[in-house]
Each structure stands twice: as structure tokens, then as C-alpha cells.
Amino acid sequence: MGDIKKVATRMAFGEALTQIGAREDIVVMDADLTKSTMTNLFQKVYPKRHINCGIAEGNMISTAAGLASCGKTVFAASFAMFSTGRAFEQVRNSVAYPHLNVKIVGSHAGLTVGEDGATHQCIEDVALMRAIPGMVIVSPADATETHAAVRAIADYKGPVYLRVSRLAMPVLFDPDSYQFTLGKGHIMRDGSDVTIIGAGLLLHEGVKAADMLAGEGISVRLVDMATIKPIDSELIIESAKKTGAIVCVEEHNVIGGLGGAVAEVLGQNYPVPMEIVGVADQFGRSGKPEALLDAYHMSAPYIVGKVKRVLERKQK
Amino acid sequence: MDNKTALKLSVIAAKAKKNALRGIYESQSGHPGGSMSVMDILVTLFFSEMNVDPKNPHDPKRDRFVLSKGHCAPGLYGVLAERGFFETAACAGFRTIDSCLQGHPDMKSVSGVDMSTGSLGQGVSAANGMALAGKLDGAGYRVYVATGDGELQEGQVWEAAMFSAQYKLDNLTLFVDNNGLQIDGDIAGIMNPAPIAEKYRAFGWNVLEIDGHDYHQIADAIQKAKAEKGRPTAVVCKTIKGKGISYMEDRAEWHGKAPNKEEYETAVAELDARIAELEGQING
Known part of the structure; x- marks a missing residue:
């Protein structure tokens, strides 16, 4: 490493x-x-x-x-x-x-x-x-x-x-091939069971979670939503239709961030079960960054947990 | 400035006051007191000093003006209309749903407005940005900004004061409309910004203290500011809130209140009488 x-x-x-x-x-x-x-x-x-x-x-x-x-x-x-x-x-x-x-x-x-x-x-x-x-x-x-x-x-x-x-x-993306378009998300890897939509630093945890889930036979579509506003509604709705469940991951309060933006799109267009991994409406505290992500239930194992929860809701 | 020019500016100011009060009266909303107190400063800038062209309002080489005390928009609109940026009749639509004349100045919708303002304390910072852009580009334009005296209670004004001096913005001139009153009353009794001139001197500014209703003094201050090198100039202007309208003068209640029909007609009559008197002096 x-x-x-x-x-x-x-x-x-x-x-x-x-x-x-x-x-x-x-x-x-x-x-x-x-x-x-x-x-x-x-x-x-x-x-x-x-x-x-x-x-x-x-x-x-x-x-x-x-x-x-x-x-x-x-x-x-x-x-x-x-x-x-x-x-x-x-x-x-x-x-x-x-x-x-x-x-x-x-x-x-x-x-x-x-x-x-x-x-x-x-x-x-x-x-x-x-x-x-x-x-x-x-x-x-x-x-x-x-x-x-x-x-x-x-x-x-x-x-x-x-x-x-x-x-x-x-570094997640190859500088020689990566294309950024303002206002567009992009599919990092495709899957059929669930979509993980992430942005910023916590997308790295989303990648790890997708790897862990693949090991358990769960197929994850992983979306990098670097532009949070204007949000790429088209890609969100298309992902909802394809995978039927969405988990958002962000290093932000679960209120008003990427998860909120995605929920607004889904709720008004194509509601599917969704979960948000983020800071659960509380203040942070001092500590090592990695320890904080664990303490606030935002690291990859917790994303895996939220994915399983959303898949249960999807089955019902 | 010769006396005849001063008299002509006085006539324009009276007309601009009528424009301002028309809008406030029609919409029954707005801020007459400060619009009257800052008027002579605005008229001097727009009619005898600033390089602006209503036909080319976005000319990059133009002088800039920021009304940091944005609630005095009726005063600014009244002057811009007289200067030809838009029809004077438009002033009647002030603060109404189909008008571009928003309650506080909107640079996107009104020709001649260089910065959107209204939230107090931000205009001097914006003016600093314009002055700094001029320095970076080696452009010769000057930037003028007007604040209220109550506005000096906003901390950002003093952050901006440090910035202007730090970056030696000698192309910036600040006018403080020191009418001594704010919406809740006497500034000295609420949160006293005095001594204003001493504060700006301590912040590294060139400071001038004048009568803000004397065109000769205003014009002279502008020239002194232009001659000053290496530091910005603050012109602390002693003014009278509601200036020129008998029942409004020096009364805090006219900060943000619209006149009723009788009051409006009295104000118009007073301004018309003033215009007739001034024109008599000009022609006589």
C-alpha cells in the first residue's frame, strides 16, 4: 500500500x-x-x-x-x-x-x-x-x-x-483518460442490485464498500456525483430505475447535502428506498481522520451496513 | 466650482428628490430620510465628476459608484433617472412587482447601478474590489462609495477600511453620510461610531470633514481625494436626514416611512418652490 x-x-x-x-x-x-x-x-x-x-x-x-x-x-x-x-x-x-x-x-x-x-x-x-x-x-x-x-x-x-x-x-482517476463535465455525475463501475452515490472524500469509502459487497455477491453501481448542484437528475433517476435502491455517501451532515439533493430528485420523480451515510446531525470532535470516520459510522463497513439495510427495504 | 454650477446642481438635486419621493409615495414603502441626506453627494458625483455614460453603462473604463447604504436606493434611482440612465417616469414604479427598481439596488436589472447592495456593511468591500481591479489592470477609473453613519456599526466596514489602506487604494473615495440618525434613533445613543474621522485616520486613511450639503466643499473634497497618493480618502460629510423636506429634517422617524398624500403634496410643493427659487437665481 x-x-x-x-x-x-x-x-x-x-x-x-x-x-x-x-x-x-x-x-x-x-x-x-x-x-x-x-x-x-x-x-x-x-x-x-x-x-x-x-x-x-x-x-x-x-x-x-x-x-x-x-x-x-x-x-x-x-x-x-x-x-x-x-x-x-x-x-x-x-x-x-x-x-x-x-x-x-x-x-x-x-x-x-x-x-x-x-x-x-x-x-x-x-x-x-x-x-x-x-x-x-x-x-x-x-x-x-x-x-x-x-x-x-x-x-x-x-x-x-x-x-x-x-x-x-x-488518486482514483487516471489523468490521461478522466473527463469532467460540470453538472454531470459519472458511473465509476456498473452494477444491478444497488447504487452508491458519493462525492468528495467519502467516495473513497464508497469504493471500498463496493469492493466488500462484490465479495459477497452484491452488484453495486458506483456513481461519482462531483457536481452536487445542479444535480444530475437524469443519472439519479436512471440509476433508481436500474437498481431500485440508492445509498448516498458524503462527509457532511445527513441534512441538506448530497443525500438531501438525491432524495429531492427521487421523491419527486421516481421514489425508491434510499439511505444516507453521513454525519448524523451532530457536531464533530478531535481525533485522527480515520478514527473519526469510524466513530461517526461513515467508513466502508458502515456503508456496507446501510447497503444491506436498503436492500432489505427493496425486497419488501 | 462656480456658483452657477452649484445652483444648477441644486436644481437637479431637488428634481431627483421629487423622483425619489414619488416612488416612495406610490409604493408606500422605502427610505426617504437617508435618500435626502445623501442626495447632494450623489448629484455632485454623477453630474460634475464621474466619467459615466448612460448610453454605455458597462464601459470598463467608467468610474464606479457603490451605494453601500443600499436602502437609500430611491435617492440613487432619482439621480440615475435625471442623468438619463432610464426614464424619470420609471421612478414611480419603485418597489412594485413589475418594476426593475427593486427595494435595494440590483446591478443586474438597473442601468447605472454598479453593485447590488442593501445588506449593510458590504459595499466598501465591493468598492475595494473594484479599486483593486483598477490597480491590477492599470486602469485610470476611480471608485466612489457612500455609507451611512449607522452602517459603521457593521464590523465589515472596518475590515474593509484595513484592506483599503493595506492595498493603498488611492483610487477609492468613501463618503460617510453622517446624518446622526438611524432607524431606532440617535446613533450616539444606540452604538456610537464617533469619532468617525479619527477612526479612519487611525486606519491609515486620508480624511476630510465637510458639510455634505455644500457643493463647493463636496467638489473640493473629490479633487483633494484625486490628488492624494498612496492611501484612500474618507470624506466625512455632516448631513441632515430628510434634508430639504421641512417636516422630515433631522427626524429619525423618516428613516423608513412613506409620506401620506398630504405629506407627499407638501414635499412636492416645497421642492417645486425650491426649484423656482433656484432657477430665478440662475437666470437672475
Whole structure:
């Protein structure tokens, strides 16, 4: 296992920004976390277009709106807790209402922030951003997908929330063949008994769960839903029709995130039994990331448990 | 500025006040007090200083204006209409369902509005972004922003004040509409932002203190701000809430209240009398 390449999506974000940084319209903002969000990579190459706002996230977001109103493509990064939580109202009123070209970046999303504990473990960011009219939300699972997503959202004109993680994870997708389309999920492997839909870091646990289930003769369709909004309704409905049961996996509160988005599509179009693996409406706590995923019943064995439960419901 | 120009601006201000009050009266909703107090600043900017063209409202080279105290939209709309961005008759539709004139400024729907505002405290940050974009692009445009004095209670205003100074945004000029009143009453008794000028000086700004109803002083402050290098300028403007409408002047109750028919007619009569008097002075 030691030679598997692991890269945090925040690192891939910083690298991708730097790769597209020659574009003069790109301005990167940060709030005193440049070495954590990895915007420092961009800063080293393009110091003039890297704006450190100090510890003032609300001001950063409204300033980003002003820059965008003058034609800039702005990436404004902080921890997810602060870029979407602290600055929620600035995102809503300064950026989203006038549909300005600002990419709000939330790094260190979810429980796997680890040791910092609940104050920094944002499990509400997707719910907050999803409730804002017109906001696009992208939650890439690995470095390859993050690179592709950063390019895609830089080319899209309008507000986007990009969710990235602290923890280094294996690279799931081959950079030479992987295709990312904003607004589309993709089938990582096909199956017939149940669909696991995942996004972000917890998709890795979904992959492990699918492997474990395959060993037990359960055929899993595994869907990577990197764009959480606008959600790929077509793929969700098609998966429901084909497999008759769905389990969503996400490193977020079970309220208002990917699971909520999928439930809204299913409930209004093609209801099938579904389960959500996520944080069960409680705050996080300090600990090692892996220990936290176990403690909050989000690691692969728990996903397997939820799949079995949804299959029982499907039989009835 | 010569006296005749000042008199002409006074006439425009009175007409713009009529536009503003028309909308507030028709919809029975809106904020007259601050719209009146900031009016002379707006008129000076849009009629004697800013490089804007109603026929090309999105010109990248234009000067920008952000009304951070966005509830004073009727005042801004009144001025934009006089400046030719849209028909003055449109002001009557303010805050109604089929009008583009939203209760607070919407840059997407109103020509001449450079930033959507209304949630207090965010406009100076947005203006900083515009000024910074100008610096990055080597563009010569200037950015103007107006805040209320009650608005200075929002912490983001001071985050923005640090930012403007840190990034040496000398292409930014802030007007503080210091009318001393907010919706609940006297700002000093609610949460006193004073001393305003000293605070901005301490934050590294060039600070000017003027009478916000004196066109000569406003125009002079704008020129001084343009000449200032390496730091932003804050112009703290002593103003009167409800300025120009006798029964509204210096009364907090007119922060966000619409006049009834009799009050509206009184206001129009006062403004018409003012216009006639000013035109007499201009022609005489």
C-alpha cells in the first residue's frame, strides 16, 4: 500500500490554480490560510494577483464580488467553515444575488480536518451553499478530478462553491483518460442490485464498500456525483430505475447535502428506498481522520451496513 | 466650482428628490430620510465628476459608484433617472412587482447601478474590489462609495477600511453620510461610531470633514481625494436626514416611512418652490 500515490484535494486545487494562473483575469484571495488552502502555490508564481485579506472572510467575499464586477475570475479560499459559514451572507448577497464570477473555495471540509475538532469541522457547507439560488457546487473526490474541476469552474461564468479536503487520499482517476463535465455525475463501475452515490472524500469509502459487497455477491453501481448542484437528475433517476435502491455517501451532515439533493430528485420523480451515510446531525470532535470516520459510522463497513439495510427495504 | 454650477446642481438635486419621493409615495414603502441626506453627494458625483455614460453603462473604463447604504436606493434611482440612465417616469414604479427598481439596488436589472447592495456593511468591500481591479489592470477609473453613519456599526466596514489602506487604494473615495440618525434613533445613543474621522485616520486613511450639503466643499473634497497618493480618502460629510423636506429634517422617524398624500403634496410643493427659487437665481 505504501507506494500508492496520495494527494489531498486542497493540494490539487493549489496546483491546478497555478497551472491556469497565466490567465490574467484570475485573481486568488485568501484569509491568512495560504499554506493550508494551498493558494500559496499560486502566490509564489503570481504574487500580484494573490490577495491576502487577513482574517476577515466576510470582507474577502464582498471584495471578491467587486473584483468580479470588473471582469476578474476570482477564487476566494478559506476553510469551508469560514468561507461558507462565517461569510454566508456575503456569499449570498454580494456574490450570488448579482451572479458574479466568484469561486468560493472551502478547504478542510468535513470531519477529516481531524484534530482541530468541531469548530473547524464544517459539515453544513453544502447545505448552506445549496440553499442559495443559482449556486453551483462541486465536491471532487481526488486530485485528478480536482484539477479538471478547477479548470471547468474557471471557464464557467458565475458563482461556484468548490469543496476540498485536508487529508491526502489515493488518486482514483487516471489523468490521461478522466473527463469532467460540470453538472454531470459519472458511473465509476456498473452494477444491478444497488447504487452508491458519493462525492468528495467519502467516495473513497464508497469504493471500498463496493469492493466488500462484490465479495459477497452484491452488484453495486458506483456513481461519482462531483457536481452536487445542479444535480444530475437524469443519472439519479436512471440509476433508481436500474437498481431500485440508492445509498448516498458524503462527509457532511445527513441534512441538506448530497443525500438531501438525491432524495429531492427521487421523491419527486421516481421514489425508491434510499439511505444516507453521513454525519448524523451532530457536531464533530478531535481525533485522527480515520478514527473519526469510524466513530461517526461513515467508513466502508458502515456503508456496507446501510447497503444491506436498503436492500432489505427493496425486497419488501 | 462656480456658483452657477452649484445652483444648477441644486436644481437637479431637488428634481431627483421629487423622483425619489414619488416612488416612495406610490409604493408606500422605502427610505426617504437617508435618500435626502445623501442626495447632494450623489448629484455632485454623477453630474460634475464621474466619467459615466448612460448610453454605455458597462464601459470598463467608467468610474464606479457603490451605494453601500443600499436602502437609500430611491435617492440613487432619482439621480440615475435625471442623468438619463432610464426614464424619470420609471421612478414611480419603485418597489412594485413589475418594476426593475427593486427595494435595494440590483446591478443586474438597473442601468447605472454598479453593485447590488442593501445588506449593510458590504459595499466598501465591493468598492475595494473594484479599486483593486483598477490597480491590477492599470486602469485610470476611480471608485466612489457612500455609507451611512449607522452602517459603521457593521464590523465589515472596518475590515474593509484595513484592506483599503493595506492595498493603498488611492483610487477609492468613501463618503460617510453622517446624518446622526438611524432607524431606532440617535446613533450616539444606540452604538456610537464617533469619532468617525479619527477612526479612519487611525486606519491609515486620508480624511476630510465637510458639510455634505455644500457643493463647493463636496467638489473640493473629490479633487483633494484625486490628488492624494498612496492611501484612500474618507470624506466625512455632516448631513441632515430628510434634508430639504421641512417636516422630515433631522427626524429619525423618516428613516423608513412613506409620506401620506398630504405629506407627499407638501414635499412636492416645497421642492417645486425650491426649484423656482433656484432657477430665478440662475437666470437672475
